[in-house]
Amino acid sequence: MKLGFTILFARDLGPLKAFYKDAVGFRAGAEYPEWVEFDTGPAKLALHQAGPDDPETRGVGLFFTVDNVDALVRRLAERGLEPQTAPVDQDFGFRTVAYTDPLGNRVEFGEPLAP
Template sequence: MDVVEVRASPVLPVADLERSLAHYAALGFLTSRHDDTYGFAAWSGLELHLTVAPRAGTAEVFLHVPDTDAVAAHLQSVGVGSTTMPVDMDYGIREGSHVDPDGNLLRFGSPLTSQA
């Protein structure tokens, strides 16, 4: 099987689709809805699917970004959700995170300059 490109779109459970779409729009994502229970948030090649679901838990997504500090500064400046500023991890990644209103965790990171 020849695979030219593989792409993943994580599906995040949300309690209130309208609130989640507004949250991701405030972060700079392009948002749209499929219907009253399913929507999309796209940013820089990433597409998140948002679905109204019974509270079976939350999701976690790791985003590989070119500049962790720039992403963190942007997310922090918007002032929605909860953003943790980046720190150097012992596994060679500078990593930060953002939690949306439903508790879904977006971790983001880039290789430490000494590791690149």
């Protein structure tokens, strides 16, 4: 089984779309007033307009694998983003760095460490 989408629900898609498209640099795919998809590889990230009775967020955490965490941190800093944590080598075999999106969701990027 493979993850097809991670969906973030929000009343205002504008700040989230700007974060993932303009700041992080993901390429947008299908875009509708209540739905935006980003091509993130085999699994897609989707933003969905929340209804008036839906919570602003569902506390989603995201993890993306990247080739070079330190290069990513430099690129995101050029776009005005500062990490929540400094890059660190983790016991589970990844060098990671964490950011927070406009809704407070944790967005973590990980580079596989050499065996």
